[in-house]
Amino acid sequence: MLDSTTACTPPGLNWKSGESFARHTTMRVGGPIRFWAEPASLDDLASTLREVQKRGLPLQVLGAGSNVVAPQSGFEGVVLHLGAAFDWARVEGSHLVTGGATFLPKLTKITLGHRLGNFEWTCGVPGSAGGSIWGNAGARGFNGHDFESRDCAADLHSLLAFDRSGHRVELQRKDIEFSYRKSSLGELIVVEARFALKPLSEAQARRHTEAKNELLARRRETQPVNVPSAGCIWKNPNREACEATGCRGTGELLEKLRLKGLSFGGARISEVHGNFIVSDGSGSGDDVRVLASEVERQVLQKTGVHLEREVRFWEF
Ligand SMILES: Cc1cc2nc3c(=O)[nH]c(=O)nc-3n(C[C@H](O)[C@H](O)[C@H](O)COP(=O)(O)OP(=O)(O)OC[C@H]3O[C@@H](n4cnc5c(N)ncnc54)[C@H](O)[C@@H]3O)c2cc1C
Numbered sequence: 001m002l003d004s005t006t007a008c009t010p011p012g013l014n015w016k017s018g019e020s021f022a023r024h025t026t027m028r029v030g031g032p033i034r035f036w037a038e039p040a041s042l043d044d045l046a047s048t049l050r051e052v053q054k055r056g057l058p059l060q061v062l063g064a065g066s067n068v069v070a071p072q073s074g075f076e077g078v079v080l081h082l083g084a085a086f087d088w089a090r091v092e093g094s095h096l097v098t099g100g101a102t103f104l105p106k107l108t109k110i111t112l113g114h115r116l117g118n119f120e121w122t123c124g125v126p127g128s129a130g131g132s133i134w135g136n137a138g139a140r141g142f143n144g145h146d147f148e149s150r151d152c153a154a155d156l157h158s159l160l161a162f163d164r165s166g167h168r169v170e171l172q173r174k175d176i177e178f179s180y181r182k183s184s185l186g187e188l189i190v191v192e193a194r195f196a197l198k199p200l201s202e203a204q205a206r207r208h209t210e211a212k213n214e215l216l217a218r219r220r221e222t223q224p225v226n227v228p229s230a231g232c233i234w235k236n237p238n239r240e241a242c243e244a245t246g247c248r249g250t251g252e253l254l255e256k257l258r259l260k261g262l263s264f265g266g267a268r269i270s271e272v273h274g275n276f277i278v279s280d281g282s283g284s285g286d287d288v289r290v291l292a293s294e295v296e297r298q299v300l301q302k303t304g305v306h307l308e309r310e311v312r313f314w315e316f
Helices: 042-055 104-113 120-124 129-134 202-222 239-245 250-256 285-303
Strands: 032-037 059-061 075-080 089-092 095-099 138-142 147-151 156-162 168-172 189-196 229-232 267-269 276-279
Touching (some): 095 104, 104 120, 147 202, 250 285, 267 285, 276 285
Parallel strands (some): 059 075
Antiparallel strands (some): 089 095, 156 168
16 A cells, blocks of 8 residues: 655645545545645646646546545545635626635525525535536525426536646536536536526525525435435436336435445445445445445346446546
8 A cells, every 4th residue: 555654745846745535535535645736826737737747647636525435545646636726706797606626515605695596406515616517416406486406517607627738728518518417528627617597586585595494404314414425326227227116216225125234344325315325434445345336236136227326436
């Protein structure tokens, strides 16, 4: 295993050693990172990317770390993290403009504070704006009348990204393909984004705020929100598979198959929500991976359903 305490940082660059995935992911697992780069500006980001390329180092981008499970052996490369310099947001008319590092629940607060609607779904998703756009995060939100599913793609207007060589790339919404928890952004790093939201009257803003509170309360009731996890591990099966198994989603399917509580090492299928793997703090990324594979094996054997992962299990 890599010992990051002995890794030397390249001179003249704002890179650190001594960081680990356990420290920077919500699952709280994963080993040491050779170089941690947190650029202080767009120019700094461009020179970091050029330097990584010049040295031929492997690169991973990490946002809030809420959708990643990393291996215990760590990473012999550079983890690029958009930190404080990219954690900002402002409202321009009915547009929300945000840095790539800004936490989604912070954006819920800002938008409702400016009487802008459609972004209530973000209140319980603990991701960064950049990572969430890249993976097209989404959840139940509020449309003024009903609760309905919404995602980043629904209200995105445009974004600024960098390619791995350090070049700026400006994209409009129409230039990007989005599908369920997926985008066509590939290797691009999202540093800034603009969303077009719905202006609300004072009375509407009150109703939207109540709806946001209901969404949060529902999450607290139905999800293990106070223990380390990476959210839902698997996508929900397609309609055919749901009809065949009589379940509305993966959580219900795992409950029906009595897989809740199944554990390996420090990782366990949550008793609260069957689609969450939780870590007890002693677990490793490898425990989570083994448990996920065992669940997939049992589900396939018992129902014929292939579970597809939503969380990214990194292997280097
Ligand atoms: C309790 C809990 C509840 C959750 N609920 C939901 C939910 O309701 N809906 C939902 O969709 N997700 C949910 N998630 C998962 C997660 O919060 C989202 O997927 C989130 O959008 C991930 O963003 P991140 O910044 O944490 O990305 P990370 O986990 O840091 O990275 C995920 C992927 O995005 C890439 N990436 C990160 N930042 C950037 C960037 N700036 N530019 C380009 N690529 C980047 C990474 O390389 C990686 O491949 C939940 C997670 C938890 C722990």
